[in-house]
Amino acid sequence: MDLTHSPADEAFRAEAREWLHAHVPPEPLPSLETAEGFAAHRAWEAELASGGWSVVNWPRRYGGRECGLVRWLLFEEEYYAAGAPGRVGQNGVSLLAPTLFEHGTEEQRARVLPAMARGETVWAQAWSEPEAGSDLASLRARAVRVPGGWRLGGQKAWSSRAAFADRAFGLFRSDPGAPKPHQGLTYVMFDLRAEGVTVRPIGRLDGKPAFAELFLDEVFVPDEDVIGEPGQGWRIAMATAADERGLTLRSPGRFLAAAERLHALWRAQGSPQGARAQVADALIGARAYQLATYATASRFLGGERVGAEASLNKVFWSEYDIALHETALDLLGEEGEFADAEWSQRYVFALAGPIYAGTNEIQRDIIAEHLLGLPRGRR
């Protein structure tokens, strides 16, 4: 066991740090949950891409550096330590791209990925529906076969950033007669500005249009926008759902940087004794998450498949994130109430962690059944 990085990895880290130091905007960008902020973040993605840093672990032909897992983790540490903006392309990069690498065609990859890497096309995830949240397999939005493609109908809900995004990927029921709810689903990509699509932004807790409802009325999707075999959508989607909960959604760099910020805030407030345990726990938790992630990366590089462990991560980081931000708001006292304070914005964001990417209740079921071997009970 060894926790040091190779000189080559450290050189990569230094290169990333230097580039970020020279390019990260000196002032924070406006919130990416607003039209203005979304545009600013898109421009930032383009700048990242021009430096070759937007998707470091992808193949070069799609805009990446082919740098591998460990370097991706190091890049993320540097990225958040540098105070760089939130990633507007996250859904596409962490969910759609891995799906295309595994199940897409070369034509799809060539068409979709480079534009995604440059932030030119921002993707929204259209899985949830008003009646299908935790019980996602009960979804009802449909895809009906027509010559040359499919027609989509129905409603999707809670689609992050769909208010400003360009395209979406989602699951649709293509065989209503299939014997089981998760059979007969098809995974498709569609244009949010296509005819028949209505996007209704929904304000989150603080009113910002962070997600949206989608109404689909006879929306045509050509065959080349179906991912994998029609009817296989569930399997394809689940293969990457674990990514959303795990590493690719939340690398440790984010929490290491947040814990440092919290520690600095605590010191700036005169290191009050009352918050000492929470601040220490934030530092300890970030380190735990970092070391756990490196261990998992090693297992993966050693050829192991890593599956249900993603649920351990999901619950850990989402609850950690809330505790950290609650501590920050407590430290700020009255100042913490202001909606425009950066800590308040991050707090509002953190509050959703235990709900999205599969609620923590569902993740605990997965841990209990798949990792501890407990019997399935009534849901």
Next chain:
Amino acid sequence: MTVSPHTPAPAAPEPAPRFLLDAEQRAFAGSLGAMLTAAGAPAVIRDWSRGERASGRALWSRIAAAGVFALAVPEAYDGLGPRPVELAVAFVELGRYAVPGPLVETVAAAAALSAPGPAGRFLPGLASGESMATLAREGGYALDGDAATARLVLAADGLRLAPGHGPVRASLDPARRLTRLLPGGELLDPDPPAGRALLWARLATAAQALGVGLALLDRTVGYVRRRVQFGVPIGSFQTVKHRLADAKIALEFARPLVLGAAVTMAPADVAAAKVSACEAAYATARTALQLHGAIGYTAEYDLSLWLTKARALRTAWGDPDACRAQVLRDRA
């Protein structure tokens, strides 16, 4: 965590895994575990709690023969060390079997015995298991001072060999017997590495606590699968599942801190490992007791051997508050 298995392989293959225990370290844990299973630890623990030492000493010799104490002893004194990572691995196993005795204290004593004279006098015996040490800070309690053959005190004027011990007091954990060491005695080293001794004690305690927590989780998972109420195994109830899932999460995130601390041996890392492993183990103990119902509350049932230890380890060698303070102090 999922590392996307769907991400394409990099052009040049990445080097072999580095952030995990290697095969040899895992095999060491496995063979120690097998030995402890065969040794029938619960009976030994109960003997030890009654002050009957023969079975405990026999187990001690086997643990020493497996090389555990030698990991804290330099090669120059017949040891294999210092090898904190392997030591942490071993202590997870010792915790998993709730092995009694001044295990941590013997390691801490070895770390405190660095001056050539006392080192040459005591370390070979500690490494081989011939002797058993305990170590206390002046004014504090020593674990198993009545059983140890070398009773050491980190006193204001240096490391002393205590001339004897006072009355033995029972701990919340019946297998832990506490006593004050008598003042005075031979001065072994006027300037002992007290910080180093504390660091090794904390690391070993953290690892032991992690093992205790893992054992509690394992036993409880086994129990809730068997125990039937309302016509179904209680493990199928969601509340039960979720409490165990939380225990699993806490332990799985304490584990890398313990191993990582053993690699760096930085005081803040060791303190972080101590607080998180002990908190995780203690929370798991609370869950284990609750989910066992009344049987878990009985002394006859073996679960109690781990339950009480989880509480005791939480405050041994640095309570959570002291450890958190250390984490913050090192960043000031």
